[in-house]
Amino acid sequence: MSGEVLQGWWHWAQGIIPASERQSGLQELKQFLRAFTVLSPLEITLRRFPPQIHLKLPLTELQERWQRRWQERVPLQYLIGVAHWHDLELVVTPSVLIPRPETEELLEVVAATVPPWQQQGHWLDLGTGSGAIAIGLARLFPTALIHAVDCSPEALEVAQVNIQKYALGDRVRCYVGNWFDPIVPLQGQVQGIVSNPPYIPTSLVATLQPEVQYHEPLLALDGGTDGLQAIRQILETAPEYLQRQGWLFIELMATQGEAVAALARATQAYERVEILRDLSGHDRFLLAQTP
Ligand SMILES: C[S@@+](CC[C@H](N)C(=O)[O-])C[C@H]1O[C@@H](n2cnc3c(N)ncnc32)[C@H](O)[C@@H]1O
Known part of the structure; x- marks a missing residue:
């Protein structure tokens, strides 16, 4: 032309x-x-x-x-087929959430918190979507084995493409299923869990900008009536999978900090529970550690 x-x-x-x-x-x-x-x-x-x-x-x-x-307000990333996230260029389709800058911060929190002796062994990315967290973790912890779970087979296909793109097929494994269901054999063996689960209360989904509410997968957004359905499930089950002094990092909505900290403490399974803020000063991440 x-x-x-x-x-x-x-x-x-x-x-x-x-x-x-x-x-x-x-x-x-x-x-x-x-x-x-x-x-x-x-x-x-x-x-x-x-x-x-x-x-x-x-x-x-x-x-x-x-x-x-x-x-139609289709997000640019879906139109060009890629999203730039952290130091990665990830393939994205409308089957996966477009990875967000807050989730880059989540990875930075993990990097700053976990001591070298725990940067290995089994790590989980629950709700992997495009594979962003799993790939980021694998590059951050070069000897760790990452298990990436998602209940959407279409999302996992995209994650696989990205995992291959970064030649991480030997260290990132993908599983289809509901949170911990496909990885039961890892009970008691996991060093750490990182998750950006769906956390928007159902009634708020219709208030999101059109790019998000009409084009990003509902499965990636809708966290049930109070937005905490997935977070509650992960908080309650994670202790069965974590080793002693194992780590749990979860991304949340700015208004959910207190409620999520209370849920974590109510399990009595964590000795350390903290809510951390993002760069905009909003409560954004749960950090919890088993005894
Ligand atoms: C907010 S998106 C996060 C995607 C990606 N980790 C990121 O940070 O960009 C949440 C992901 O959780 C997945 N998901 C929702 N419910 C699930 C369930 N019950 N079990 C496993 N994955 C689930 C969705 O398909 C979606 O990919």
């Missing part, structure tokens, strides 16, 4: 970005074009296109996808 035609396309593409989202929309347009061409960021920013450009998809397909971004 000629650079001139792409100039015309750019003009059209920026014209359909809603005025209220012009700045962020332009950033997305640059990312969108980067994903489907071999143009450099500078060529795109300056709109200095070479005379001939190779497009990875036909122009009509690009046009249709960019329209879906604004008419």
Whole structure:
């Protein structure tokens, strides 16, 4: 395709970005074009296109996808098929949650908390989705064996693609099923558990931005009436799986800190229970350790 035609396309593409989202929309347009061409960021920013450009998809397909971004509010990551998270570029489809910056922080909390002697053995990622946490953990703890569980077979297919992409097939195993059900043989052997479970109360799902409520999997969002259904289940069962002084890290919603800490203490199975804040100052993570 000629650079001139792409100039015309750019003009059209920026014209359909809603005025209220012009700045962020332009950033997305640059990312969108980067994903489907071999143009450099500078060529795109300056709109200095070479005379001939190779497009990875036909122009009509690009046009249709960019329209879906604004008419249907499909998240950019689903349209380009990848999400940048931590130091990874993960494949994503509408079967998986788009991994969030808060979850990068969760991984940083794990890295800062777990002493070297426990950075090995069996670790769990419960509700792995795209495999983000499992892959992040495997790279963080190079001798650990990671068990990634999700009840969605479609999500696990995506996780497998990402695990292969980072050549971690020998250290990250995937299981389909309900939380701990597929990994019963690991009872009493697990060094640590990391989970970003669904935690949005059902009644709030309809208040989320359209990109999230209409396009991300409900299974990844809906945490039941009080949002704590999955968290409660994980808190209650985790002690059966953890070794002595084993770790549990769970991501939560900003308003759930006190309730989750109370649930953890009520099990009487943890000697240390803390709620940690994210970079925005909101309660975001549970850290618990068995005696
Ligand atoms: C909030 S998403 C987290 C995805 C990914 N770990 C991340 O942080 O981006 C929650 C995940 O939990 C999975 N899930 C929901 N209920 C589950 C259950 N009962 N057992 C196992 N996984 C479940 C969903 O399919 C979804 O992939």
